[in-house]
Amino acid sequence: MLYLRLVRGYRVLDLGRWLLTATAAAVVAAFLLRALGRALSDPPGAPATVERLLWCLPPVLAIIWFTALAARALPAQRAERMAGLTAAGAGPVRLRLLIAGELALACALGALVTLLLFLVLRNDIAGPRLAPELGMGVPLPPAAPVALLAVLPLAGGLTAAGAVRLPETLPGDPEPVLIGRFGPARTTVAVVLAAGGVLTELYALRPAAAEDSRPLALPADLGHTSVPLLAGWAAAALGLGLLTGPLLAGAGRLLALGRPSPRRLLAGRGLTGNARRLGTPLAVLAFTMAVVLTSVRHWVAPGADGTGLVPAAEALVVTGCAVAALLARLTELRAQRRASSAALLRLGASPRLLLGAAMLRWAVAGSVVLATGALTAVLGAGLLS
Template structure:
């Protein structure tokens, strides 16, 4: 009941995010039902139907990631005071997030079922009724058990993802000398008043909110994000090597052969490379922050570098997923440009719908993570303004962070995409 009240009583922005989660899960459920229709229409070609069903895991994973990112921004997962008064401890926050996310996803599954039946021609007197009779195998009766299982899969997966994203974490504390400022209870590390060797004053490195605020609990101390960078690099190298070895053939492999699992070694290499990019995302973000802080940085560089290092885990994982999707899209585009007549067979309405959903969810997850980071740092930014920091310094730090991340991650994404497409086009 409390989870339903949280769903109903959210702010307009929170309700919009939940509606977007419902729309994303609706598309996933529709793609699953479309795969079921293909299996019903082609019982003799079970392998092709299985490939379609397996490829639905990509938009499902993207939708679950977006649902988890939205669950982390829920007011109940960030503001603990009201839940403490209601007797809800930290252990029940994941349960509340899972239930509220599952409710939104269940709404999406219901919408998908209505649209699916409408396009099959089973809901008359409505516009576009029966517009996809052949595509969705309207002449075949739907198995009730399989339909219910497929419709329940997105809500269950989204609820589990939300619960894992909001589970309590214990971050290692950092021993830093702090000095109280103002009456708001905020504290500032000793680097605020330090000066460089040449007399240049260092900018405020970071402002740690008071201990009862969520920002303190979640960001007090840099998490070991760089620990995943070697593993990510190793997986990227292993994936590219595996793809190069598996693609040795007298003629280049077309895109349809890769995506239809006719070349499992190449597809496996792509999957390993994508996982490596996702694992390397937090470490690369922290590395960008370290590069900004090298030497004798000024106010903008120091503030940008410290923020990237502290928020590397929260920002790095969505950015790594974004890099993986962008690299896969660039590699697929390179293969499509070499053989457009072969790739045109893959560009059906369902393929375009699933690809658009993946791109939307990945971009929305990255923007949601950025909004979450901004919300957690609002008290620190306010304290910096009270200390006299000009707002142009804060805006310059944001712009510098975006530029560095775009250059480093964009260059890596382009290089990986070219290396992934090279063995298949040469």
């Protein structure tokens, strides 16, 4: 009943977050049930069964990532709801469980809708083309679909519960001061990984390596590659991802150098202060877009065999979850910036100044992400060449 009462106070953003979570869970549940249906249709011990389950891992991780950032954004976004629940006697642990339960219910509803559709199609409704995907003609173990679909609400709920920090669930607590400083050890490791990965891939692409064997078969009809190429690209992509936050902080400091104008000062300080929280979701989005665009370029290249529906649908789900996670983090930061923006307006700052600072901040952040994502995509293209 408490969740039903909370739903009555949903706004458009709350309803969109809930429906997006349920839709993503429904699509991933369809991938899991397809893997189950194919496992029932294939002969016992077929090696493709494990491969199909592994294909379901990226979208499951994407949903987990989105639920974590959505849970982190909810206390700051709906501070009045947290204040009301706290006044009603809910402590930090109960607030955390309420947030986790809300997202777990969305995942469970999406999985349940897909399960009902799966059972209806198995009732001699699907045609012969879908029969192997549904495992028609083979008895369905009742525990198998329940066990597979329980992964989504359990993973989403546990991740959401672990993502919400207890101090952030208590309205009125002072917000932690965010300083866009990254330790020299992390920056050094990121630079070494990126530079080492690029050099390793360039070495593997040297003309003398053209005759080297490429024993590794990539999934989704992406061809074959070699171990040095794959290792170099993975190290470079990880290093570039770790460098996203320090690059954002450094770009913010560059904006505020010298005697900056008020717009440059606000944009630089804001970008430096938010570099820690923005770095990870922006790095994940840049990596995801680089991988998806590189794969699409390979699929549509002349002479390529294209790809199946499942890899394309998974790419769409993973990209959508990465974009939604970034939007959740942006709503969290916007809610936390509301008090400082109101203070600036009371001091005489014009809304046009704040808008200009925000546009400059995002232009610089977009340039950083475009640079890291483009380099990751270029290295990925070399991996598939």
